[in-house]
Amino acid sequence: MRLNELSPAPGSTRTRKRVGRGAGSGHGKTSGKGHKGANSRSGARRNAAFEGGQMPLQRRLPRLKGMARGRHTVARPKNYAPVNLSDLAELFGDTIGLEELRSAGLVRKRAELVKVLGDGEIGRAVNVSAHAFSASAREKIEAAGGKVEILES
DSSP: OOOOOOOOOOTOOOOOOOOOOGGGSOOOOTTTSSSSSSGGSSTOHHHHHOOTTTTOHHHHSOTTTTTTTOOOOOOOOOOOOOOOOHHTTTTTTTEEEEEHHHTTTTOOTTOOEEEEEESSOOOOOOOEEEEOOOHHHHHHHHTOOEEEEEEOO
């Protein structure tokens, strides 16, 4: 078998509909588009909101007062950079803060808030300062004899 002998599986392909090729083809004259109307014209496409002349949905619904004009400030959730206890166990020193985490590459330099999570174990007493701690991380640090300091965000 050669590349030029390959062909698609039987029934997997169809021949293209050739429109506008005379009355005998079955798709002559109007080329299957009917008579007149928007869809019979070349390049004529209705917009997505058009509902056949019925009043479109966005015009049937009332405008929401206040939402249509002016700016609206929305309280965005705080994004914390996560750090696991297993990562802290690899760091040296008995105090670990933001600078130590950044220099170790555990937190990006522009990360604003850091949260310590309880994944892993820490086998020594360490004083950790971060913006937030999970309950399990706090328990494990204090069980090892360390201290937890929460920074203001």
